Amino acid sequence: MEKKIRVLVAKPGLDGHDRGAKIVARALRDAGMEVIYTGLHQTAEMVVETAIQEDVDVVGLSLLSGAHMTLFVDVARLIKKKGLDDVLIIGGGIIPEEDISKLHKEGIAGVFGPGTPCEDIIKFIKENVKR
C-alpha cells in the first residue's frame, strides 16, 4: 500500500493574495504530499465539495482579509455537518492572537500566523492527520 497525504489548499472569500498559499503548497509538495490547489475566491460550499471529491486528509485555508472568523468557521461547520470526521482542518494568514482559541474550538486544529516556518506546518500535519 502506498498511502499519500492529500491536502486541499484553498483560498475562501474575496481575498486575492495567494503568495503565502502557494509557498505552503509547494513546501507540502516537497514534503511528499499531494496538494490540490483550487485558486482564489472559493465559497465554503466549494471548498467542502472539493474536499469530498478529492478525498483529502487535510483542508488548509488561507486568508489575509480578516474575514477568518466568518469564512474559516463556515468551512469548519460545513465539514462537520457533512460528516467528514476524518478531515484535519488547518488555517493560516493574518490572524490575531485572541481569535486562535476560538478557531480551535470551531475545529480548526492548527492556526499558523505570518513567519511560521513551513516545517512546523508539515510536522503538524504529519502528527495530526486522522487516517
Added chain:
Amino acid sequence: MKDIAKKVLSGDSRAIARLITLAENNDPSANDSMKDIHPHTGKAHVIGITGVMGSGKSTLIYELTRLYRKQGKTVGIIAIDPTSPFSGGALLGDRVRMMELTMDEGVFIRSMGTRGMLGGLASAVYDVVEILDASGKDVVIVETVGVGQAEVDIIKIADTTLVIIVPGLGDSIQTLKAGVMEIADIYVVNKADRAGVEQTVAEVESLVDITCSEKERKTPILSTIAKHGEGVKELIIEIENHEKYLKKTKEFETKRRLRYEAELIEIIRKRLMNFIFDEEQFKDKVELLIDQISKKQIDPHSAAEEILSKILK
C-alpha cells in the same frame, strides 16, 4: 456486494472519492469493489485530452463540460499532473480552470499525481475510469500531464483522443515526428487568436494528407479559442462523429480490447513490482544486487536473471 460498491453505483460522491483513493493506494480492499462494479462499466464515452503544458487542456475541458451539461449529460473528469521524482509529492492545479464546475452535481472532478508512471497517465487511471463509468457518468474526460513528444499512453484508455496543439511551437518537421502527433483522433489547434495559427493549421493539414490518404476516416482539425469557448460546439460534434464512426466499424471493440489489455498489464506490472521491491523476502536481496552492480561485481542483466529465476521457480 460491498456497501461502497453499491454506493458508487448509485452515484454517491463520497463513495466514488473513497474508492478512487483506495485504488490509488493499491489498497487490497479496493479489489472486491472493483470486481463488483466491473459488470456496470463500458457505457461512458472516454475522451482523452493531451498536449504540451500550457496548451489549454484544462480550459478546454471546462468549456466542453459546460456544453455537455447543457445537453443534459453527466461528466467525470480525471486531471493528471506530474508527481515529483524527488519527493513523491505533487501539486495538482488543474481544478483552478474548472472552478465553476465544482458545485454542479452532474460533474465529478478528481486530480491525480502520476506516482511514477511515465506515459502521461497515472497508474490507477484505469480503475478511476471504471469507477466514474460505473457511477453513471455519460462522458469521462481524462486530461494527461503536459506532454512532450513521446507520452502516448492516453490511446490505451480513451475512445476518442484529442491532441491539442498551439501555434508557434516549431516548424513542419515537428509535426512529422513519431509519437504524440500520431495518436490524434481529432486535432485541436487551440489559442487560435494567436499569430501563426494559419501556418500551424496548414502544417497539420499536410500531415493529415500524408497519413490519412489510404484511410477511410480523415482526422479532422479544429481551431478553438478555449478561453472564449470558441469552436467548442464544433468540437463536440466531431467527438460525436468519431463515436459514431467507432461504433459503425470494428474499431470500437478494438479500442476497448486495447484498454483492457493495457489495464491487465498494468495490474500485473504493479503487483509484480510490489512483490519484488517491497516484500521482505526480496527486498534485501534486491538491495544487495544493486550494491554488487555498483561495484561491478555483477552486471544488471545477470542480476535481473537471478531475481526472476527466484520468482519463476
